[in-house]
Amino acid sequence: xxxxxxxxVWQKAIELVTNTYLKTQSxxxxxxxxxxxxxxxxxxxxxxxxxxxxxxxxxxxxxxxxGISLGSxxxxxTQLIICKNLSFINQDDFNFLEAEIQHIQNMxxxxxxxxxxxxxx
Numbered sequence: 332x333x334x335x336x337x338x339x340v341w342q343k344a345i346e347l348v349t350n351t352y353l354k355t356q357s358x359x360x361x362x363x364x365x366x367x368x369x370x371x372x373x374x375x376x377x378x379x380x381x382x383x384x385x386x387x388x389x390x391x392x393x394x395x396x397x398g399i400s401l402g403s404x405x406x407x408x409t410q411l412i413i414c415k416n417l418s419f420i421n422q423d424d425f426n427f428l429e430a431e432i433q434h435i436q437n438m439x440x441x442x443x444x445x446x447x448x449x450x451x452x
Contacts, residue, residue, distance in 0.1 A: 335378075335385035340438040344378035344400075347431050351407075354428065358419050366419070370410040376403035377435065394446040401439045408432050 384396025
């Protein structure tokens with residue numbers, strides 16, 4: 332079992348959640364139940380699934396939850412692009428968040444690969 336708070340990927344994902352909430356505060360009020368809610372839920376899902384996977388009994392279970400977290404990360408990136416296209420965020424904020432989510436995606440992929448190698452050996 333892994334202690335999730337020690338994982339760098341979980342820590343980075345928590346930072347992403349915080350930044351997402353801060354950046355979405357200025358979104359149009361009519362989006363509070365739309366895109367604002369959706370992108371926030373995606374962001375929260377990333378570290379939440381990493382933590383839940385850590386609480387499972389096997390590496391195989393953990394790997395499955397990392398897959399869910401990775402899916403949420405790609406969903407987040409898609410919604411981020413939509414936010415930029417709708418001018419809900421400026422280019423600098425987009426570039427910052429895009430770099431962060433891509434870094435997190437790469438970290439999750441590397442952790443998944445490591446677990447998969449451990450599971451098959």
